[in-house]
Amino acid sequence: MKYFEFTTVNPCYCRFVAAVRRISILAAAPRQLFRMCFRVVRFLPMRPISLILPALLLAATALAASQKSLDIYSIDVEGGQATLIVSPSGQSMLVDTGFPGFQGRDADRIAAVAKNVGLKQIDYVLITHYHRDHVGGVPQLADRIKIGTFIDHGPAKLDDPDVARGDYNSYMGVLPKAKHLVVKPGDKIPLKGVDIKVLSGAGEHITTPLPGAGQPNPLCASEPAAVPDLGENARSIGMLFTYGKFRFLDLGDLTKKKELELACPENLLGMVDVYLVTHHGLDLSNAKALVHAVHPRVAIMNNGAHKGGRPAAWQIVHDSPGLEDLWQLHYALDAGKDHNVPEQFIANLEEKNDAGNYIKVTANTDGTFTVLNTRNNFEKSYKK
Numbered sequence: 349m350k351y352f353e354f355t356t357v358n359p360c361y362c363r364f365v366a367a368v369r370r371i372s373i374l375a376a377a378p379r380q381l382f383r384m385c386f387r388v389v390r391f392l393p394m395r396p397i398s399l400i401l402p403a404l405l406l407a408a409t410a411l412a413a414s415q416k417s418l419d420i421y422s423i424d425v426e427g428g429q430a431t432l433i434v435s436p437s438g439q440s441m442l443v444d445t446g447f448p449g450f451q452g453r454d455a456d457r458i459a460a461v462a463k464n465v466g467l468k469q470i471d472y473v474l475i476t477h478y479h480r481d482h483v484g485g486v487p488q489l490a491d492r493i494k495i496g497t498f499i500d501h502g503p504a505k506l507d508d509p510d511v512a513r514g515d516y517n518s519y520m521g522v523l524p525k526a527k528h529l530v531v532k533p534g535d536k537i538p539l540k541g542v543d544i545k546v547l548s549g550a551g552e553h554i555t556t557p558l559p560g561a562g563q564p565n566p567l568c569a570s571e572p573a574a575v576p577d578l579g580e581n582a583r584s585i586g587m588l589f590t591y592g593k594f595r596f597l598d599l600g601d602l603t604k605k606k607e608l609e610l611a612c613p614e615n616l617l618g619m620v621d622v623y624l625v626t627h628h629g630l631d632l633s634n635a636k637a638l639v640h641a642v643h644p645r646v647a648i649m650n651n652g653a654h655k656g657g658r659p660a661a662w663q664i665v666h667d668s669p670g671l672e673d674l675w676q677l678h679y680a681l682d683a684g685k686d687h688n689v690p691e692q693f694i695a696n697l698e699e700k701n702d703a704g705n706y707i708k709v710t711a712n713t714d715g716t717f718t719v720l721n722t723r724n725n726f727e728k729s730y731k732k
């Protein structure tokens with residue numbers, strides 16, 4: 349019986365393998381699938397392709413389904429936060445809802461990604477804190493997609509002048525239409541398929557190290573003292589997502605005093621793979637003693653064209669030891685060329701009328717992950 353060799357495989361099979369690869373990417377299957385297809389083709393007996401194609405397509409689909417990933421979408425809400433997490437279980441959680449107004453711009457963008465992913469509802473919508481760029485989009489989002497449960501840190505600090513009463517009251521108005529869960533540091537968020545630990549909330553924080561963490565942090569000695577923050581930023585819900593060996597840190601808009609309580613004198617958090625740059629890359633946050641201690645391999649900054657992305661914070665993240673790449677949702681127009689990453693890592697380059705391109709992280713249990721810029725489809729894989 350004649351077998352195809354890789355080097356002699358005919359063009360028809362090459363086209364077929366390319367098609368399988370496209371399908372495997374669409375199905376979020378790992379690159380091993382592509383290699384497997386080559387191996388399968390290599391040893392296939394010579395038969396009509398019409399007989400082999402359906403069998404291999406079935407195998408490709410089955411493999412894609414069995415190797416599920418944790419998907420994290422940093423959606424562009426022009427300097428607010430909207431991070432959609434889709435667990436391998438199929439359950440979903442949105443962290444914050446962006447701004448209100450703008451004819452529902454932010455809610456439209458979130459709903460479009462959710463629809464694209466195939467979600468019929470968002471199981472959990474977590475509000476890190478009650479500033480407009482996080483809670484403001486709730487009513488518009490609730491008009492567009494069903495929400496299962498709202499999660500927050502409890503009542504707002506209404507003496508914070510940045511808490512817009514209108515936004516908070518609108519959220520309170522929508523809240524009874526879904527379930528409601530209040531979380532505190534140490535709690536787990538019940539999204540199936542991924543471990544989510546609450547690190548901070550309502551001004552409190554965990555006081556014992558996470559497993560494997562708790563080492564003295566030598567960076568604390570040279571860290572300038574941080575001023576107390578009595579507003580909502582310091583009350584942000586911060587979370588660590590763990591999926592096998594992969595760890596993702598999202599501290600909302602936590603400001604430096606609270607960051608340092610998590611990182612000094614001992615680093616209570618340990619190291620992470622992906623760090624969502626805190627507070628859109630503002631200087632009020634991103635203390636060096638925290639950022640460098642958590643030692644991210646990749647950082648994603650949810651800045652706007654003129655919001656966040658401040659040069660000092662950018663530099664701290666950029667210089668973090670072990671950082672392979674920093675990705676940005678926007679080109680930071682006020683920061684200059686020296687404080688922006690190369691364009692291929694930036695999802696939106698324009699100041700106005702941008703397409704709202706998002707950045708997607710696809711993470712695997714072995715700690716490997718890929719990051720995709722949906723503006724140019726530039727994708728990079730990171731080994732553990």
Ligand SMILES: [Zn+2]
Pocket residue numbers: 427428429479481482601627628
């Ligand atoms: Zn914010």
